[in-house]
Amino acid sequence: MHYYIWTLGCQMNTADSQLLASELEKHGHHATENWEDADIWVINTCVVRQSAEDKAYGRLYQLHALKQRDPSRIIGLMGCLVGVRDPLRLRQKLPFVDVFMPPSDPRPLLTFLADRGAEAEALAADAVARAHRDALQDEDDIASGDLVLPVHERNSLVSAHVPVVYGCSFACTYCIIPFRRGVERSRPVGEIVAHVRSLARQGVREITLLGQIVDRYGKDIPDGPDLSDLLHIVHDVAEEEGVARIRFLTSHPNWMTDRLLDTVAALPRVMPHIEVPNQAGDDEVLARMKRGYTAEDYRRLIARIRERIPGVAIHTDIIVGFPGETEAQFQRTYDLLAELRLDKAHIAKYSPRPGTVSARRMIDDVPPEEKERRRKALDDLQSQIVAEINARSLGATVPVLFEDRHRDKWRGRTPQNKLVFVESDRDLRGRVEDVQITWTGPWSMQGRLLSDVLATASGDTITLAVTR
Numbered sequence: 001m002h003y004y005i006w007t008l009g010c011q012m013n014t015a016d017s018q019l020l021a022s023e024l025e026k027h028g029h030h031a032t033e034n035w036e037d038a039d040i041w042v043i044n045t046c047v048v049r050q051s052a053e054d055k056a057y058g059r060l061y062q063l064h065a066l067k068q069r070d071p072s073r074i075i076g077l078m079g080c081l082v083g084v085r086d087p088l089r090l091r092q093k094l095p096f097v098d099v100f101m102p103p104s105d106p107r108p109l110l111t112f113l114a115d116r117g118a119e120a121e122a123l124a125a126d127a128v129a130r131a132h133r134d135a136l137q138d139e140d141d142i143a144s145g146d147l148v149l150p151v152h153e154r155n156s157l158v159s160a161h162v163p164v165v166y167g168c169s170f171a172c173t174y175c176i177i178p179f180r181r182g183v184e185r186s187r188p189v190g191e192i193v194a195h196v197r198s199l200a201r202q203g204v205r206e207i208t209l210l211g212q213i214v215d216r217y218g219k220d221i222p223d224g225p226d227l228s229d230l231l232h233i234v235h236d237v238a239e240e241e242g243v244a245r246i247r248f249l250t251s252h253p254n255w256m257t258d259r260l261l262d263t264v265a266a267l268p269r270v271m272p273h274i275e276v277p278n279q280a281g282d283d284e285v286l287a288r289m290k291r292g293y294t295a296e297d298y299r300r301l302i303a304r305i306r307e308r309i310p311g312v313a314i315h316t317d318i319i320v321g322f323p324g325e326t327e328a329q330f331q332r333t334y335d336l337l338a339e340l341r342l343d344k345a346h347i348a349k350y351s352p353r354p355g356t357v358s359a360r361r362m363i364d365d366v367p368p369e370e371k372e373r374r375r376k377a378l379d380d381l382q383s384q385i386v387a388e389i390n391a392r393s394l395g396a397t398v399p400v401l402f403e404d405r406h407r408d409k410w411r412g413r414t415p416q417n418k419l420v421f422v423e424s425d426r427d428l429r430g431r432v433e434d435v436q437i438t439w440t441g442p443w444s445m446q447g448r449l450l451s452d453v454l455a456t457a458s459g460d461t462i463t464l465a466v467t468r
């Protein structure tokens with residue numbers, strides 16, 4: 001059968017969809033680029049804000065209408081809309097959905113298809129049914145960590161995500177993720193290593209380790225490794241297998257130890273790039289968010305990261321319009337961002353989420369227009385800051401890992417994760433090349449391959465010699 005997956009939300013969902021695609025293909029199904037042609041439709045959902053949830057429902061109701069015309073289509077719902085508990089209420093609300101899959105768990109769909117396969121086998125003993133039955137016997141594969149990339153990504157995907165901590169046991173008052181992704185569970189080292197190794201052998205050149213609070217890796221394993229140990233282990237694998245770059249996200253300020261920062265600085269394949277959300281610059285708001293640090297703590301953390309990791313790029317997340325956020329409190333967030341001059345800020349408008357403490361006990365009292373005004377003010381500030389930071393790279397030479405072509409240019413990233421576009425007729429996919437930066441803006445840069453610059457320069461010399 002043919003499948004099509006819509007992936008909404010975060011990098012963890014991207015990784016989850018990749019695992020699902022891998023499993024489906026292992027069981028004899030194929031991807032299609034045209035979703036209308038697919039027999040199996042899967043929506044991998046996000047509910048972090050109401051807007052994300054609305055997107056999932058919009059797609060779902062569209063598919064429902066189509067399924068009414070053709071009931072043989074299979075609809076699978078995956079991810080944070082489903083959650084880790086039995087989605088009984090969702091089943092009742094959405095009876096046309098055939099399969100519900102919790103985050104990171106493709107097995108319900110595989111079982112569903114296997115059951116169908118068994119039925120078909122009884123009727124026709126066809127090859128697909130036999131493939132399903134055989135595949136059921138190697139169910140343990142998922143747990144081993146080995147991942148066979150889906151065909152369209154095999155030997156072409158450059159950058160991949162590897163979950164290392166599932167779930168979250170922290171309790172930020174605004175956040176629904178712990179309710180939907182379950183308690184924090186670190187993945188065993190062996191599984192992570194197998195995952196990284198298998199990706200590398202299929203051409204992947206950059207690995208990003210994922211966790212809701214990735215710097216808590218290993219805290220739930222007695223005497224287990226921490227993130228710093230894990231980075232050393234993954235770095236060894238990267239050296240053996242030719243993985244050029246390692247990143248990790250998202251960090252929480254309270255677990256960013258000096259040891260971790262020094263590890264990032266010491267390991268050449270771990271990139272100088274830290275994602276550590278601030279959320280707010282006002283202490284009272286931070287306390288009501290239950291983030292566990294003050295603005296001054298965050299300020300000191302940024303200084304410490306910069307001191308220990310030369311040339312580091314720091315990304316943050318901010319929420320504007322949290323319940324009760326006054327103009328003065330918002331201004332403190334604005335001032336902190338203006339002071340810290342970070343490399344990127346994801347700015348979100350507060351959205352009350354069912355079941356969270358802030359939705360149950362606090363009033364969403366900042367009007368939508370005011371949230372939008374605050375969001376835009378921070379966005380404007382931040383793009384000005386990033387434009388200035390990026391302008392400093394003009395004329396510099398930076399190593400860029402190229403990922404793919406975008407229109408007529410190659411697209412890649414610097415160690416600081418900044419986007420760079422370059423014109424070249426060569427196949428640059430998966431290569432790290434020195435690039436001279438010729439133009440910079442807030443969202444991307446353009447440059448020329450240093451090898452081209454040098455070739456032109458030596459060409460000039462020859463011309464000069466001839467004319468003389």
Ligand code: SAH
Nearest residue numbers: 174175212250277317318348349350351353
């Ligand atoms: N676990 C990570 C990421 C959580 S979700 C962390 O600790 O940051 C990604 C971002 O979405 C968060 O950093 C936060 O800025 C935003 N977010 C989470 N819940 C939200 C809500 N209810 N309303 C608006 N933004 C939210």
